Amino acid sequence: MVNAIDVLIADHRMIRKILGNFHRTQPRLNLISKSLVRAVKSHAWFEDQVFIPAFENERLLEKKFVQEIVDEHKDIEVLMASFLGTRSEDKDLWEAKAIQFKALMESHFLKEEDALFPICSRTATPQKLTILVEEMRRRQPEVLKIL
Ligand SMILES: [Fe+2]
């Protein structure tokens, strides 16, 4: 049975892959930028709107920790816009923004993979994690509106 954590981890894998192909001289930079924005925004939306609210009252999760993850989604969006708005001809600035954006993404993913997801996985029933996948599928049209 598919579970919500596996779906979110598969997203991380896909986003890491896109970032791995993200080089300044890459000829398809525009196309890759669009895929990156779609993947990052929709992933964060599902976490904010579906996954995290389902664990709101979980006593094993520190509210401050969860809030930090939610806040980072906003930071990621701001840094991503700043990075993608930088002209690739401006080599040093582009590279510097790329390094910072990639570092923020990686540290964010690790917080989820090393702490948030294992705690949620320990406390949720397999049924709950499957129902969350169904909810994500059902709410797919809503996410399209924010892209
Ligand atoms: Fe996240």
Ligand SMILES: [Fe+2]
């Ligand atoms: Fe995530």
